[in-house]
Amino acid sequence: xxxxxxxYASRDEVPERYRWDLSSLFENDDxxxxxxxxxxxxxxxxxxxEGRALESGENLLAFLRFDDEATLRxxxxxxxxxxxxxxxxxxxxxxxLNSQVTTFVSKVGAAAAxxxxxxxALDSQTLGEWYDTTxxxxxxxxxxxxxxxxxxxxxxxxxxxxxxxxxxxxxxPGLIFTMLNDADLRFPDASDANGxxxxxxxxxxxxLEMSHDRTLRESAYHSVYASYRAVRNTSAAALAxxxxxxxxxxxxxxxxxxxxxxxAPTEVPVSVYENLIASVRRNLDPLHRFMxxxxxxxxxxxxxxxxxxxxxxxxxxxxxxxEEASELxxxxxxxxxxxxxxxxxxxxxxxxxxxxxxxxxxxxxxxADGHGMNxxxxxxxxxxxxxxxxxxxxxxHAMQTWLSNHAQPARYAEYPMFVxxxxxxxxxxxxxxxxxxxxxxxxxxxxxLDHFCxxxxxxxxxxxxxxxxERDANExxxxxxxxxxxDLSDRYRALNDEYYGPVVQSDxxxxxxxxxxxxxxxxYYVYVYATSFAAxxxxxxxxxxxxxxxxxxxxxxxxxxxxxxxxxxxxEAGVDMSTGEPVDEALAxxxxxxxxxxxxxxxx
Numbered sequence: 001x002x003x004x005x006x007x008y009a010s011r012d013e014v015p016e017r018y019r020w021d022l023s024s025l026f027e028n029d030d031x032x033x034x035x036x037x038x039x040x041x042x043x044x045x046x047x048x049x050e051g052r053a054l055e056s057g058e059n060l061l062a063f064l065r066f067d068d069e070a071t072l073r074x075x076x077x078x079x080x081x082x083x084x085x086x087x088x089x090x091x092x093x094x095x096x097l098n099s100q101v102t103t104f105v106s107k108v109g110a111a112a113a114x115x116x117x118x119x120x121a122l123d124s125q126t127l128g129e130w131y132d133t134t135x136x137x138x139x140x141x142x143x144x145x146x147x148x149x150x151x152x153x154x155x156x157x158x159x160x161x162x163x164x165x166x167x168x169x170x171x172x173p174g175l176i177f178t179m180l181n182d183a184d185l186r187f188p189d190a191s192d193a194n195g196x197x198x199x200x201x202x203x204x205x206x207x208l209e210m211s212h213d214r215t216l217r218e219s220a221y222h223s224v225y226a227s228y229r230a231v232r233n234t235s236a237a238a239l240a241x242x243x244x245x246x247x248x249x250x251x252x253x254x255x256x257x258x259x260x261x262x263x264a265p266t267e268v269p270v271s272v273y274e275n276l277i278a279s280v281r282r283n284l285d286p287l288h289r290f291m292x293x294x295x296x297x298x299x300x301x302x303x304x305x306x307x308x309x310x311x312x313x314x315x316x317x318x319x320x321x322x323e324e325a326s327e328l329x330x331x332x333x334x335x336x337x338x339x340x341x342x343x344x345x346x347x348x349x350x351x352x353x354x355x356x357x358x359x360x361x362x363x364x365x366x367x368a369d370g371h372g373m374n375x376x377x378x379x380x381x382x383x384x385x386x387x388x389x390x391x392x393x394x395x396x397h398a399m400q401t402w403l404s405n406h407a408q409p410a411r412y413a414e415y416p417m418f419v420x421x422x423x424x425x426x427x428x429x430x431x432x433x434x435x436x437x438x439x440x441x442x443x444x445x446x447x448x449l450d451h452f453c454x455x456x457x458x459x460x461x462x463x464x465x466x467x468x469x470e471r472d473a474n475e476x477x478x479x480x481x482x483x484x485x486x487d488l489s490d491r492y493r494a495l496n497d498e499y500y501g502p503v504v505q506s507d508x509x510x511x512x513x514x515x516x517x518x519x520x521x522x523x524y525y526v527y528v529y530a531t532s533f534a535a536x537x538x539x540x541x542x543x544x545x546x547x548x549x550x551x552x553x554x555x556x557x558x559x560x561x562x563x564x565x566x567x568x569x570x571x572e573a574g575v576d577m578s579t580g581e582p583v584d585e586a587l588a589x590x591x592x593x594x595x596x597x598x599x600x601x602x603x604x
Contacts, residue, residue, distance in 0.1 A: 008356060008357075008358045009359070010358060010359065011087060011088060011358045011361070013358075014355075014356055014358060016351075017351065018322070018353075018354075018355040018356055019351065019354055019355075020083070020351055020352060020353060020354040020376050020377070020378075021350060021351035021352075021374070022080060022083055022084070022376070024372075024373045024374040025076050025079055025080040025083075025373050026076070026080050029084075032077070032080050032081070032097075033097075035073070035076070035077060036077055036097075036100070036101065036104070039073050039074070039077060039104070040104065042070050042073070042074070042108050042111070043107045043108055043110070043111035044111070045066070045070070046070070046108065046111035046112045047111050049063050049066070050114045050115075050118075053115065053118070054118055054119070054122055056130070056134075057129075057130030057131075057133055057134030057137055058134055060130060060134070060137065061134050061136050061137045061140070063115075064137075064140050064143075064411075067112070067115075068409075068410045068411055070108070071410065072370070072371055072372055072410055074104075074105055074108055075370040075371065075373075076370060076372070076373060077101050077104070078101050078102075078105055078370075079368055079370050079373065079376070081094070081097045081098040081100070081101040082098055082101075082368070083368060083376060083378075084097065084098070085097070085098035085362075086361065086362035086378060087354070087360075087361060087362075088358070088359070088360035088361060089360050089361070089362060090359075090360040091360070116147060117154070117157060117160065119144060119147055119148065120147065120148060120151050120154050124148070127144070127148075139409065139411070140411065142412070142563070143411055143412070146267070150264070150265060152254065153253040153254055153255060153261075153264070154253075155252070155253070159252075163249070163252060170245045170248075170249070172241070173238050173239070173241040173242035173245060173521060174242065174521040176238045176241070177235075177238045177239075177242075177518065177521055178518075180231060180234060180235065180238065181202075181516065181518065182202070185227055185228075185231065186227070187200035187201065187205075187223045187224050187227050188200065188223045188226070188227070189223070190208060190216055190219035190220035190223050191215070191216070191219045192211075192213045192215055192216035192219070193213050193214075193215040193216065198216065198220070200220050200223045200224060204220075205220060205224055206309060208220035209221065209306060209308070209309040209310070210309045210310065210311060211310070212310070212311060214306075214307070214310070217306040217307065217309075217310060218304070218306045220306070221305065221306035221509065222509065224516070225509035225510075225512050225513075226509075228512045228515045228516055229509075229512055231515070232485040232489070232512060232515060233484075233485050235485065235514075235515035236483065236484055236485035236488055236515075239473070239483075239488065239514070239515075239520060239521075240477065240483040242520065242521050243258070243473060243474050243477035243483070244477060246258035246261070246262070246474060246523060247474070247477055247478055249261060257270075257474070257475070257478065258474050258478070258524075259273060259471060259474065259524055262523050262524040263524065266416060266417065266418055266566070267416070267565040267566060267567070268418055268565075268566060268567065269567070269578065271578060272531065272567070272577050272578060273467065273471070273524070273527050275577075275578070275579060275580040275583070276464055276467065276527055276530055276531055276534075276580070276583055277464060277467060277468050277471070278580055279534075279580035279583035279584050279587070280460065280461060280464040280530070280583065280587070282580075282584070283583075283584065283587035283588075283590075283591070284498070284499060284501065285591075286587060286590050286591035286594050287456075287457065287461050287499065287500065287501070287590075288500070288501035288502075288503060289591075289594050289595075289598070290453055290456075290457065290590075290594045290597075291303065291308075291500055291501060291503045291504055292503045293594060293597060293598045293601055294307075294310075294312045294450075295307070295503055296601060297312040297313065297601050298310055298312050302505050303503055303504050303505065304504065304505050304507070305496075305504060305505075305506075305507065305509070305510045307504075308500075308504065312450055313443065313446045313447040313450050314443060314447065315385075315447060316385060316444055316447060318385070319383035319384060320383050320384075320385070320387070320388055321383065322355055322356075322381055322383075325381075325383075325387065325388045325391055326348055326391070328388060328431075328434075329344070329388070329391055329392050329395065329431070330344060330345060331434060332392065332427075332430050332431040332433075332434035332435075333392070333395075333427060333430055333431075335430060335543050335544060335547075335551065336430070336543065336551055336554070336555070337548075337551050337555070339555075340399065340555065343399065343402060344395055344399065347374070347375065347395070347398060347399075347402075350374065352374055352375050352376055352377055352398060353376075353377040353378075353379060353391075354376070354377065354378050354379065355379050355381045356379075356380070356381055357380040357381070357382070361378075361380065362378060363380060364378075364380065365377070365378055365379050365380065365390050365393075365394055366378050366394065367394045367395075367397035367398045367401065367424075369397070369398075369401035369405075369414075371405050371410045371413045371414075372405070372410075374402075375397070375398035375399075375401045375402055376398075377391075377394045377395065377397075377398055379391065379394065388431070389428055389431060392427045392428055392430075392431045393424040393425070393427060393428050394424065395427060396423040396424035396425070396426060396427035396428070397420070397423060397424050399423060399427075399558065400415060400423040400558045403555065403558040403559040404558065404559055404560065404561035406559070407559035407560070407561070408559070408560070408561035408562075408563055412561045412562050412563040413561045413562075414561060414562055415560070415561050415562055415569075416562050416566045416569075417528060418528055418531070418532075418566035418567075419532070419535075419557075419566050419569055419570060420528075420532070421528070421529065421532035421533070421536070422532050422535050422536050422539065422557075422570070422573075423536075423558055424536075425532055425533050425536035425537075426536040426539050426540050426543075426554070428455075428536070429536055429537055429539075429540035430540050430543070430544075432448065432451075432452050433540065433544060435448055436448055436449070436452075442600060445600065446597060446600040446601070449593055449596060449597040449600065450597060452593055453590065453593050453594060453597060455533070456533075456586075456587070456590040456593075459529055459530060459533040460530050460533050460534055460583075460586065460587070460590075461499060462499075463526045463527065463529040463530040463533075464527070464530045465495050465496070465499050466517060466519060466520070466526040467524075467526050467527040467530065468495060469491065469492055469495055469514060469520075470519075470520055470524060470526065471524075472491060473488060473491065473520075476491075488514055489508075489511035489512055489514070490511065492510075492511055492512075492513060492514045493506060493508075493510060493511035496510050496511075496513070530583075531577055531583075533586070534582050534583040534585075534586040534587075535570055535573075535575045535577060535582055535586075537585070537586035537589055537590075538574075538575050538582040538585045538586050539554055539573050539574070539575055541585065541589060542554075542573075542574050550574060553572055553573050553574050554573045554574075556572045556573070557569055557570065557572045557573035560572060
């Protein structure tokens with residue numbers, strides 16, 4: 001029997017096979033500290049290149065190679081310090097080292113900041129001649145093209161300096177939201193059907209909304225939104241300030257909109273954002289049918305917004321040792337081919353993963369990456385089915401890192417954020433498909449189907465709803481209208497009513513949900529969750545139905561790093577996100593799942 005049911009009193013008690021191996025970074029702390037001491041000269045070395053890096057093609061090539069090497073050194077230092085600090089956040093020594101590295105990274109970044117405006121000031125004809133006459137410089141053409149592509153939106157040096165000085169001011173709307181939301185807001189306790197009170201916090205709210213006790217769900221719901229109602233005008237002012245800040249920078253840099261200003265540096269056309277919303281809008285009927293099915297499964301005559309997260313089907317009680325979870329992962333990922341699975345197995349054997357919770361360990365889960373190192377995964381494994389999905393999810397990130405590192409030079413190994421969640425979610429989809437294909441028990445199958453459908457609801461539909469609200473609110477800001485609390489609430493309530501349909505009875509509280517969503521301060525980021533999920537569903541279906549050709553395309557995508565635009569990378573995997581087709585395909589899968597789940601609830 002595996003030891004993963006043990007509650008470890010300290011990290012030292014955890015068997016070595018369940019602790020990650022950081023030796024691909026540094027052999028030990030002494031080697032790390034020696035490397036940090038040696039690297040402290042990097043800011044001076046960057047500064048020494050200013051003024052001579054662009055004297056010739058040979059000098060530019062030498063600088064770019066130096067920059068590659070320095071970046072790898074910094075990444076290794078940052079990773080080692082961060083991973084050690086996360087092993088036990090109570091250890092002051094590692095927290096201090098992590099703080100030192102963070103400060104060091106900032107100094108390196110500041111010392112290298114001269115390069116971007118310098119390359120933009122370089123005559124394009126001169127740069128073209130250098131490509132022709134300097135062997136080796138061609139490797140960097142794409143990276144330099146990405147800088148020069150934004151030349152039309154880069155201002156003269158004095159104006160750039162002024163915008164940089166405005167950066168701290170521009171961060172204030174998000175800071176104000178954080179202080180209001182996280183530091184100042186308090187929610188009244190909620191009461192259950194027996195009159196027992198339960199604390200309501202940001203962390204406990206969704207778990208309370210998932211309670212079987214409807215009285216508790218409703219009480220928690222009103223607790224939260226009554227508190228936001230009391231600060232709705234302050235919340236609206238903060239969000240309006242965020243939108244005005246985005247408009248200011250978009251106007252200053254000569255973009256047509258704040259949406260274009262956000263997407264252009266990521267090489268994502270605005271049409272991708274618009275196509276996502278249009279496709280989801282075309283496919284609202286399956287969501288309406290899903291909510292109707294869940295209302296019936298819950299035995300409700302009327303569904304309210306405090307019922308949306310309620311468990312409609314009993315969760316399985318089975319638990320998995322880490323070894324069992326690992327074997328389940330390997331079986332589920334078998335469609336990706338022997339090579340992929342062999343590398344995953346190698347990652348398990350070579351201790352890419354820090355498995356179990358220990359006192360002081362960083363909470364949650366993540367995958368850390370960098371060129372020239374093994375991927376590293378932090379878990380706090382408890383043995384639930386959700387933990388198995390988390391393992392598979394993080395291994396997806398790790399495998400994309402491993403494949404990109406082995407296929408790409410350092411300059412192009414890091415994959416862009418637009419595709420960052422595709423590999424992880426594809427793994428989750430393959431695990432879900434494997435579980436469904438091998439589940440014969442009706443109750444467990446209904447739970448799995450509902451679990452998968454909920455992922456569609458919360459990731460594809462809900463995040464697109466957020467994206468549509470963010471777009472429309474920013475467009476209203478550009479026109480100078482619709483920024484007060486009532487306008488924002490009316491817009492948000494209308495979207496919820498349209499997305500969820502008449503089966504979910506609307507109320508004034510859901511209209512205030514915009515006030516508690518931190519993503520609206522992330523500058524048009526939420527759409528990436530939805531596009532990544534849609535792409536992953538489409539890719540996993542191709543893998544399962546088309547076999548090796550689809551797998552080969554997908555592995556080429558995983559190996560691509562940032563060697564092409566994110567749209568072109570996904571095209572390699574057979575998914576064209578410049579159209580609405582992948583979203584339509586994903587929502588067709590959702591519709592079929594809803595139909596099957598409905599047949600489980602109400603068999604003919």
